[in-house]
Amino acid sequence: MDQAEQDVVTASVILPEPVWRAREAAHQARVATWTEPHLRRRADNEAHPVMDFLFTYYSHRPARLLRWHPGVGVVLAGDAARERLAWRGYLETPEGVTLDPAEFTDARRRTVEFVRALLAATAGREPRLACFGLHEWAMVYRLEPEQVRHSARRLRLGSEGTDEVVETQNIRCSHYDAYRFFTPDAVPRNTLRPTRDAQVANEQPGCLHAGMDLYKWAYKLDPFVPSELIADCFALAAEIREMDMRASPYDLAELGYAPIAIETPAGRAEYAALQAEFARRGAPLRRRLIDVCDALLAWAGPPVAA
Template identity: 60%
Template sequence: MGIVTAPTALSQQEWTARRDAHVERVRGWTGPHLERKAAGVKHPIMDFLFSYYSYRPSRMERWHPGPGVVLEGDLARDYLQWSFYRETPDGVSLDREKFLAERVTTIGFTHRLLTATASRAPRLSCFGLHEWAMVYRLPQEQVRHSALPLRLGAEGTDAVVESQRVQCGHYDAFRFFTPEARPRNALTPTLDSRVELEQPGCLHTSMDLFKWAYKLDPATPSELVLDCFELAARVRELDMRASPYDVSAFGHSPVRIETPEGRADYARRQSAFAEEAEPLRAALIGLTSGLLGELPASG
């Protein structure tokens, strides 16, 4: 799915059907999350998608058609309550010029990052050690998921970090490394080096497609946002299965990256997710390209 390049009119029947289908699909994810939240029940795998990522369930449920789509019918006027929509003689559509004017920095950065990432071959040699580096030499009470036991215990976890080559290039993972783990990393990713270092094999890079999709809300078609979210959910599961935590209570067996067999299994799964992420990244690049293409020649 990419940006719509020519105006496309959707009748009220057509777009409300798409809207309703989107809401039903989203609530398959947001419903259980909100139920857990109301009951005070934590889910260390799924909560990440609603806490680390700042896209609220109510925003996820709101359907947007994307640029170049005109919504027909009286109900389309409901969209005028939200930013970046305008009414035209044909119906209601995204105000591309206003969106571009206010979000050009975000659009430009997202385009540069995703384009640079897509230009690189996946690197499949990190083996998920970022999660291990986040608990390296930490007392149990300071561990992020302190309610989850460590599969190998604290000493066993530290031994894995010390026996492997840690090579994480993702800034938003590296910044959570413990102070003792940071010098062990082969790279020193920073906020400013993201465009230079992000690569498509990284699990967090694949998960972050969801972030870049919703940061372009409401220009990103909602079906694409949810495609990215569902990929992130599957990737997150692998992320935690390969972590030092015991997630068997949540029905997941470990991917034992401390063993050669586990590392090979992790790399296979990592490669498959990189392939899944490729068309979603391409769609977002198409979206940003189309938006940036509306800049005047002197811009």
């Protein structure tokens, strides 16, 4: 647990203005390495099949990612902190500006409780490493070229070769938000039938989408979670997304992404090794998010009686 999360878990901490300003500037500089290229591409109406996902599928806008929050249990001292009173969720105290417990509504509490339950259940399972990224192949199975999501990018093996991979491999996708994008012909080829209601029961830490989704669960807690943790989760999601698309059926060599040829034994071995490494790296982030959820529930106290 880093200092930002320690502040959340412990009693109220007062940060002098130079200290919190430095943390804010460091966060903004870090995330600008992702947001600025995205905003330039968007202004030029230029699609990016790998990185756009992090700003379109995930709903946290670049401006929100750039905005720094210290998390609960932290008071920002100094006159500059009063600028945050124009933001929803902050109030002024004699010591400075801090997050307002009144903003932690019952709906927020339910979100935190769900996120904690999902993350704890996922953390308690062994990673499964035999899916080989076939969800991306199942999303284009038997589609006409113009129907393919990234139709500007050719399929490495062509339509027939891509379909053959789907037909000759076992598809074991456990993640509902990947499975729901399968083509109708690919759905019955999945050995599992994940549903939204069974998400807590199905999620497992080897899944690349579960690793990327740590970013989603972090920003769902915004502004009550330290922004440094959101950025850590985004950084992991960006790396996982790159691997996910390298293992996809698309030819992205022109963009500098060497393929992971999961249609071959060597490619599947490479995929499983990288998948295991991402599961290992996601585990401490999942634990940190669970700790923050526990701290939030303790900070907010029991729900108000109806």
